[in-house]
Amino acid sequence: MNIEVIENPDSELIAFLDEKIAEFNWARWEVSERKAIAVKLNDENGLVIAGAAGRTFGDWLMINTLWVCETLRGQQVGSKILHQIEQAALARGCDKALLDTLNFQAMPFYEKHGYQVQWTQQGYPKTGCKYYMVKQLSRGSVASA
16 A cells, blocks of 8 residues: 655546545435536627536535626626526525635625625635635525626
8 A cells, every 4th residue: 555645636536536525425415416507698709708607416506606707897797697596596496505705706795695604714725714605595586786
């Protein structure tokens, strides 16, 4: 047996380890499926200029990313994208959402849309912090500006 530290592991090793822990988890969790979900906005040339991505899992929508190009920020595009992914998750049977955001990112934006900080990791990655936020989803709720 040889334990080896790998300074720059290849993506195949990372994918292998991720798959093994997923197999372990799926054999033990009470939910049987997780599904990717995304929302995007394209410009007139077909380029993605805003979007969000995550997955639905049991009762949860887990948002991994929400991005709006610089020129569209402040025009409620992010609010509309967030609303769309939440509504799509509700259609899949989810009633809660989870995300994380860094101190220089979008905590006030998410708070404005009903997300509440459940936990803050101070000193992340050194002097900043990471906020873990949740929201109870509801049908027909409109994302505000």
